[in-house]
Amino acid sequence: MEKEFLTQIRRSVTLNVTGGKIDSFREQEETTGTVRVYENGCIGVAGCLGTPDEAALEKKAVKALALGIPYPCHLEGALEKIDLHEDEIIPVPELIPTMQRFLDRLGEACLRFAFSNKITLDYKKAEYRNSLGRHLVSSGRSVDIGLIVQNRGSGNLFDAALGYSGDRFDPDALLEEFKKEYDAFYTPVDIEPGRYPVVMESGSLFGTFLQHFVAEMYVSGASLLSGKLGQKAFSDKLSLRDDMNPATHPGVCFFDYEGCVAPDLRPTLIDKGTLTGLLTTKKSAEQFGLQNLGTAAAAYDGVPSLGFHRFYVDPTASSLAELAPGRVIYMAMASGGDTTPDGHFATPVQLAYLMEDGKLVGRLPDLTVSGSFCDMLGKDFLGAVHGQPQPDSLLCAVTMDVKKG
Numbered sequence: 001m002e003k004e005f006l007t008q009i010r011r012s013v014t015l016n017v018t019g020g021k022i023d024s025f026r027e028q029e030e031t032t033g034t035v036r037v038y039e040n041g042c043i044g045v046a047g048c049l050g051t052p053d054e055a056a057l058e059k060k061a062v063k064a065l066a067l068g069i070p071y072p073c074h075l076e077g078a079l080e081k082i083d084l085h086e087d088e089i090i091p092v093p094e095l096i097p098t099m100q101r102f103l104d105r106l107g108e109a110c111l112r113f114a115f116s117n118k119i120t121l122d123y124k125k126a127e128y129r130n131s132l133g134r135h136l137v138s139s140g141r142s143v144d145i146g147l148i149v150q151n152r153g154s155g156n157l158f159d160a161a162l163g164y165s166g167d168r169f170d171p172d173a174l175l176e177e178f179k180k181e182y183d184a185f186y187t188p189v190d191i192e193p194g195r196y197p198v199v200m201e202s203g204s205l206f207g208t209f210l211q212h213f214v215a216e217m218y219v220s221g222a223s224l225l226s227g228k229l230g231q232k233a234f235s236d237k238l239s240l241r242d243d244m245n246p247a248t249h250p251g252v253c254f255f256d257y258e259g260c261v262a263p264d265l266r267p268t269l270i271d272k273g274t275l276t277g278l279l280t281t282k283k284s285a286e287q288f289g290l291q292n293l294g295t296a297a298a299a300y301d302g303v304p305s306l307g308f309h310r311f312y313v314d315p316t317a318s319s320l321a322e323l324a325p326g327r328v329i330y331m332a333m334a335s336g337g338d339t340t341p342d343g344h345f346a347t348p349v350q351l352a353y354l355m356e357d358g359k360l361v362g363r364l365p366d367l368t369v370s371g372s373f374c375d376m377l378g379k380d381f382l383g384a385v386h387g388q389p390q391p392d393s394l395l396c397a398v399t400m401d402v403k404k405g
Contacts, residue, residue, distance in 0.1 A: 005035050012121065015119040031052075032050075037064075042067075047300035072283060075132050080136075085140040087167075090143065109179045117148040130259055136254075147163065164392055165250070180389070196399070200330075215288055224373055229290075230275065234270055241268045242310070256307065268293070284306075318385070320395070329364065329369075333350045370401045371399075382397035382398060
């Protein structure tokens with residue numbers, strides 16, 4: 001019988017913001033423990049909330065083997081890796097006054113905006129051990145600013161959003177970038193319908209199509225990628241990975257919930273245009289004869305399931321101006337729309353800006369962008385840039401059809 005043990009700790013302080021003022025806060029601390037045992041191709045799982053008693057959980061997990069839940073897999077071999085990121089971003093006693101000063105400055109710089117929603121200071125630590133000698137420990141901190149913006153006097157629930165996530169807090173740099181978007185918001189501009197370079201966060205580009213990278217969907221033939229594993233299917237400029245590297249994704253755990261550690265801490269789906277991997281658990285990888293990428297997730301008392309952290313696209317340029325010179329559409333907020341089974345889509349864009357040579361010029365009217373999944377990742381893919389306009393930004397540029405409304 002093989003065994004693995006996972007414990008996780010999360011501590012967070014969340015500030016609730018209404019009208020630019022912090023009106024309440026909530027502190028949370030959660031500890032969970034998980035034991036999974038494997039024998040004769042089956043899995044037994046036991047978990048708890050609170051400080052775990054490993055021996056007691058193991059007894060429960062062994063009893064659960066009698067349920068006969070199939071989960072053929074092999075545990076990862078011996079490895080010792082500890083990666084701790086414990087430096088405080090903002091001391092908890094200073095969090096409220098620090099963030100209220102920031103919000104006050106933001107309100108003074110952006111007088112016509114009203115800000116609401118949440119700011120969270122987060123700490124996470126995970127430890128994994130198994131019976132084959134693997135021991136992994138990861139910890140990290142992050143500050144997440146997610147502000148919903150209402151144009152004062154607007155009847156809308158919200159008109160824009162300003163956000164940041166990272167392991168550093170530089171109020172001056174954030175205010176400078178937020179002020180640029182504020183100025184552009186109140187500078188109306190227009191464009192003619194046509195094909196334009198469109199810049200967006202990597203999650204906006206790939207999120208809708210993540211299901212097509214799932215192994216079960218691929219094997220069933222229902223994926224747009226079915227039959228393309230190992231083939232050059234996309235642009236040479238495109239390398240797509242799951243970002244589990246704390247250097248670029250603060251607060252993330254560098255291993256998955258089955259104790260897998262990917263090379264460079266970024267499991268790879270597409271490498272220079274070639275489809276090299278699919279989203280699996282150990283069970284589905286073994287079932288379909290695939291390489292396991294190591295992105296599994298799991299509830300503390302559940303069987304491992306598919307997981308994903310953040311889309312990481314290898315940068316191809318050092319600046320937005322280099323990535324997409326000239327007139328470019330920056331897609332700030334988009335939702336809804338239609339997608340056909342063959343991957344063609346049309347998406348309404350609620351907030352977009354015109355950029356010229358990497359700089360915001362003004363706000364565009366409501367738009368609709370359209371294209372196809374395969375073309376976006378192929379002939380229409382222009383590249384990616386990191387750290388602009390926000391330090392945590394991962395932007396991609398693709399050529400798309402654009403029309404008003």
